[in-house]
Amino acid sequence: MDIRSSALLTDFYQLAMLQGYLERGMEDTAVFECFVRTMPPPRGFFMAAGLAQLLEYLENVRFTPAELDWVANSGRFSRSFVDYLERFRFAGDVQAMPEGTVFFANEPIVRITAPLPQAQFIETRLVNLLHYQTLIASKAARCVLAAAGKPVIDFGLRRSHGAEAGLLAARAGYLAGFAGSATVMAEPCFEVPVFGTMAHSFVQAHQTERHAFEHFAEAQPDNVVLLLDTYDTQRGAETVVKLAPGLRDKGITIKGVRLDSGDPVEQSRRVRRILDDGGLGDVQITASGNLDEDAIQRLVAAQAPVDLFAVGTRLATSADAPYLDCVYKLQDYAGRPTRKRSEGKETWPGAKQVHRRYDQQGRIEHDVVTTAADTQEGTPLIRPVMESGKRLEASDSLDHIRGRATAELATLPDEIRRLSPGATISVRISAELRNLARVADARDSSFCHPRHL
Amino acid sequence: MDIRSSALLTDFYQLAMLQGYLERGMEDTAVFECFVRTMPPPRGFFMAAGLAQLLEYLENVRFTPAELDWVANSGRFSRSFVDYLERFRFAGDVQAMPEGTVFFANEPIVRITAPLPQAQFIETRLVNLLHYQTLIASKAARCVLAAAGKPVIDFGLRRSHGAEAGLLAARAGYLAGFAGSATVMAEPCFEVPVFGTMAHSFVQAHQTERHAFEHFAEAQPDNVVLLLDTYDTQRGAETVVKLAPGLRDKGITIKGVRLDSGDPVEQSRRVRRILDDGGLGDVQITASGNLDEDAIQRLVAAQAPVDLFAVGTRLATSADAPYLDCVYKLQDYAGRPTRKRSEGKETWPGAKQVHRRYDQQGRIEHDVVTTAADTQEGTPLIRPVMESGKRLEASDSLDHIRGRATAELATLPDEIRRLSPGATISVRISAELRNLARVADARDSSFCHPRHL
Numbered sequence: 001m002d003i004r005s006s007a008l009l010t011d012f013y014q015l016a017m018l019q020g021y022l023e024r025g026m027e028d029t030a031v032f033e034c035f036v037r038t039m040p041p042p043r044g045f046f047m048a049a050g051l052a053q054l055l056e057y058l059e060n061v062r063f064t065p066a067e068l069d070w071v072a073n074s075g076r077f078s079r080s081f082v083d084y085l086e087r088f089r090f091a092g093d094v095q096a097m098p099e100g101t102v103f104f105a106n107e108p109i110v111r112i113t114a115p116l117p118q119a120q121f122i123e124t125r126l127v128n129l130l131h132y133q134t135l136i137a138s139k140a141a142r143c144v145l146a147a148a149g150k151p152v153i154d155f156g157l158r159r160s161h162g163a164e165a166g167l168l169a170a171r172a173g174y175l176a177g178f179a180g181s182a183t184v185m186a187e188p189c190f191e192v193p194v195f196g197t198m199a200h201s202f203v204q205a206h207q208t209e210r211h212a213f214e215h216f217a218e219a220q221p222d223n224v225v226l227l228l229d230t231y232d233t234q235r236g237a238e239t240v241v242k243l244a245p246g247l248r249d250k251g252i253t254i255k256g257v258r259l260d261s262g263d264p265v266e267q268s269r270r271v272r273r274i275l276d277d278g279g280l281g282d283v284q285i286t287a288s289g290n291l292d293e294d295a296i297q298r299l300v301a302a303q304a305p306v307d308l309f310a311v312g313t314r315l316a317t318s319a320d321a322p323y324l325d326c327v328y329k330l331q332d333y334a335g336r337p338t339r340k341r342s343e344g345k346e347t348w349p350g351a352k353q354v355h356r357r358y359d360q361q362g363r364i365e366h367d368v369v370t371t372a373a374d375t376q377e378g379t380p381l382i383r384p385v386m387e388s389g390k391r392l393e394a395s396d397s398l399d400h401i402r403g404r405a406t407a408e409l410a411t412l413p414d415e416i417r418r419l420s421p422g423a424t425i426s427v428r429i430s431a432e433l434r435n436l437a438r439v440a441d442a443r444d445s446s447f448c449h450p451r452h453l
Numbered sequence: 454m455d456i457r458s459s460a461l462l463t464d465f466y467q468l469a470m471l472q473g474y475l476e477r478g479m480e481d482t483a484v485f486e487c488f489v490r491t492m493p494p495p496r497g498f499f500m501a502a503g504l505a506q507l508l509e510y511l512e513n514v515r516f517t518p519a520e521l522d523w524v525a526n527s528g529r530f531s532r533s534f535v536d537y538l539e540r541f542r543f544a545g546d547v548q549a550m551p552e553g554t555v556f557f558a559n560e561p562i563v564r565i566t567a568p569l570p571q572a573q574f575i576e577t578r579l580v581n582l583l584h585y586q587t588l589i590a591s592k593a594a595r596c597v598l599a600a601a602g603k604p605v606i607d608f609g610l611r612r613s614h615g616a617e618a619g620l621l622a623a624r625a626g627y628l629a630g631f632a633g634s635a636t637v638m639a640e641p642c643f644e645v646p647v648f649g650t651m652a653h654s655f656v657q658a659h660q661t662e663r664h665a666f667e668h669f670a671e672a673q674p675d676n677v678v679l680l681l682d683t684y685d686t687q688r689g690a691e692t693v694v695k696l697a698p699g700l701r702d703k704g705i706t707i708k709g710v711r712l713d714s715g716d717p718v719e720q721s722r723r724v725r726r727i728l729d730d731g732g733l734g735d736v737q738i739t740a741s742g743n744l745d746e747d748a749i750q751r752l753v754a755a756q757a758p759v760d761l762f763a764v765g766t767r768l769a770t771s772a773d774a775p776y777l778d779c780v781y782k783l784q785d786y787a788g789r790p791t792r793k794r795s796e797g798k799e800t801w802p803g804a805k806q807v808h809r810r811y812d813q814q815g816r817i818e819h820d821v822v823t824t825a826a827d828t829q830e831g832t833p834l835i836r837p838v839m840e841s842g843k844r845l846e847a848s849d850s851l852d853h854i855r856g857r858a859t860a861e862l863a864t865l866p867d868e869i870r871r872l873s874p875g876a877t878i879s880v881r882i883s884a885e886l887r888n889l890a891r892v893a894d895a896r897d898s899s900f901c902h903p904r905h906l
Contacts (some may be wrong), residue, residue, distance in 0.1 A: 002455050004616045008638040009829070011610060012649030015637065020672035026658060070641045117656055123652070128619060135614075158580040159776045161588075163457045164615030166581060185461040188523045196465025201578070201783035204791040205479060205569055219473035223529070229795040231897060249539035262796035291759035313776045322775035323612045323766045328655035338657040342682040405767065415854060444684060 007063045010124040019081045028334035030116040031351045032168045033108035040321035044416040047141045048101045048109045049172045050133030052395045058090040089250035094386035100405035101311040104427045107354045123328045133172040139318045140176035142293040152309045156316025170315040197225040225256040232348040237271045241278030258282035265304045272305035337440045349440040354381040363413050370430035463577040471535045473632030474570045481787035483569040484804045486561035497869040497877040498592045501554045501562045503586030505848045511543040542767050547839035553858035557880050560807045576781045581822045585777040586625040592630035592771045595746040604632035605762045609769025622769040650678040678709040690724045709737035718757045724756035790893045802893040807834040816866050823883035839855035
């Protein structure tokens, strides 16, 4: 069973509410929007990702016979509701920021316009898909900026949160500008370039480190990257120097070495010196082990001779901010704009658009969030991608999205690109949107104890 | 495609190393162990989880024709290696701590004994499966202890990291003592009891909150839990009081209310008073919204009148510690104990056992990690669960594991049960194990520049 497209991968309340809506014929058009409420403290921007998987889900979500049986046998739902679920398809419209777009707090990234039960039902998986890849792409983009042009690769599968997380982290990282991933499946699924070296166990399984290096070089002659720190990094580097001439005679070039423990600034300098002194100036140094954007920034600032950064756990779990305050909220039902006013969780009502204004250098000046109908200066960021349940065009290739992401990062002001804590873009709420909120609030208040109840 | 059992859900280096092992006939028996290197600062214990999914993976992992094609067409592997992969099955032994067992840093929780290529290949997915559920069960157990007997449920699916994370968080939470989950699929997959109420959108989609409550009660008469904070929590509670008599006349009892924003201590007291004054003393209060063990502990300490805690994002992402330093290391190859000595990442060599000693009240006194062959006082925690790729017995039912987890939590000293920061159990390394490490180190040093190279 592929749980990724299962209709039961949802919250129970979606089914409860759906039955309620259907009993009362509440199938008018609803507008929901997905956005992130707040920027986690160290971050300055988000990068939108996950739309391709969301559209795939919307095209494919349906209840299988086994799932319908479960709903019917749970004793909590009516026969007519089960019949409805059997026919359930998503046939609504989707408007969205393209993947790779840079965005900020309170800006909708996806808008769903569909009959209320459909728009409601998809909430859980929609957030689940958009949240995770956006989380990882946003973190990965920071690593890319920190690396200042040097390649970064994803090593995060083992400590990512489950199968789908590992696979999608590889996609989100590549999308944001990573050079590739160690996750094999990311290549057949998404054409993400795949990288890999050796583990400590490979060295340990041999009688000596030298045996292990020699053996690995002969087994993978086109991909000789040797892990130095199983016993002693410096001695590992010396062994590489001793082995190189013999391997060269066999036509094998040592491509690189990997450092996975200790202080990477000091270790990389020491190893660089040993390699250079041994005539191995072309052998590249990969650093791995607890890296994230902060560690990369320190390595770059120290001009540590690291050629490639491998980021694992801290990318795939977004360790400094393992979740975003990402929500999906009803903005309009049956032509009536609405918002929640829960303490500290107020939202803006109605279908919205984000207009972005740039300065003369092409850097983002500020964004304006306004009503969908309002015309504002600047570039609108939300565009139609699906109508009546059908995609308007084939999804962008991942390389195309990656190109967009690179271009988007170039529009960030320098202070944000330097990852200065707290540096972000000002998001303005238009007068039109504030007016709409006042109208919605006044109506909700007058309705609060209406005569006819 | 079910990515959960795909053989390509692995790191590229596993394939590279495997080909190397096979070319040299390195198929002797290897012993690997999985353990967590360090305890994240606020935590005092871990809870083992994920073994059932690991055993399922080990029984089922194989390369499909499409996957074999990918390996063959990648141009990076030999034909004979692809033939080997076609026949690849896991036929090794597994010894493990049962799920629900409490454990500490540096204690092996799973030991794999198998021909080196098999034991190596499964590393990535083994860590991926054991790490995530152990992470979540450990966090969930803290929530259960904090709740001091009141029920806790999982609401985490939408912000969990993908499909599998959401589903397995429901399992891991229930295993650790949660009352259930909002994730529908957790019931058909794992028989986890499923709970759910309503969303703010349900209230907003109606003309008034009162309409929404009345309608929900009629649609779900056996499960009337009303969400109070869409507009104003206090007014929401007053509306519930006004509606109750009319619903009672229709035979409908309001079971509970849910608070999702604001200060839950203050809000729950205010709402409790309104409900009690309105004759609704039996209506239970559920608190949700940014809860974790710390928030629950504060609510319990303040004697806030909350009857049920719903923990979402912070459980499913283990927000305070989104990963564990969980590793899988080669301990012995071809009868030769080995360990890595990387700076700050040293491991203990050889197959190991953990012996636990209890005081007269049945509380854990300390653990001893020693060689597998060593006899020590105390209860050994690692037991055989799979031999030659076959399970020794059917997996425990989840309710059985949940019972074990509860019993295990009762063996923790009070200070740990109170979640006092830094309170943990002392893990001792036996003299036998220290000796073995000295022997392995001496041998690795003497081999370092051996004559025959």
